[in-house]
Amino acid sequence: MNIIAAFRSQIRPATAARTVILAAVIGLEALTAYAAQSNMQFNVVVRQTIGDTANLGLCRNSTKIGSFGEAMTVMCSSGTTVDFTGDTSSLPWIATQDGAFRFVTIASRTGESMGSLGSYRGGGTVTSWRVVNLAHLDYLELMIGW
């Protein structure tokens, strides 16, 4: 005869039912109480880059554009000023969509080519253009974003 059987033999059925319900409730609470936890630490790692490596940098965009032609000044968040004259392959940073550049190419005058003064080829999207008429020269100016 086990302990539960002995216990039941000494109490009335109604009391036994209440006892079983109480035991069930206590059992549920016990399950909650025994939920265990483990704390474990781990590292989150990231590496920042600096702006002096080709194609990697902190420069975001150009804050100054040359007044004319191909010269442009770029201010980096590092405080370094970078100048270049049109060759984007030498840029020490990734040109972003905020960048802009002014390209100039010769149109014509009285049907004659005026040569390749200020000409430049580069990838990008034309965002605006205009024809400039000077006393001795007409030319097409394109604003390129990339």
Next chain:
Amino acid sequence: MKKLAASIIAAAMFTATAPVTHAATIGPTNFNVLADLTALCTAAAIPDLDFGVYTAFTGASIPAPTSAFAITCTRGLAAPTFAFDTSNFGVIAGLNYSLSAGSALTTTGTLATAVLGGVGTADVRTVTITGAMAAGQAGDCAGGTATACAGVQTQVRTLTITY
């Protein structure tokens, strides 16, 4: 003489039958076997969650890294739940990231059996922590110059496993 012989024979018969008459067992009697099991999950160290190289205004070389490890649990436990310290988000080097965790039962333990050496085995779960770091963030250079803040940045986080 006749009486003596009869007595000897009677005594011999009584002796022969006595053991059969007196063989007996006690019970069967029940008894209780008791055990109090403390269920546990154990785990090895969690590998680093590595976002790789983050280029400002561009993105991380590993924008959604994972860190997986195994936990060994008492057989039959329900799938554990996971929580991170403070929140599911964080900032490292001025870069916002988020964390999530889940698990999958990779090996179901075997039941113990009532034979010599019939020890059961544990359930094994693979827990995977996944990070996410959005592109286009500027970051924060604590060193003041790009050179000073470059390099590996490490942040310790805590995963709480409830089972």
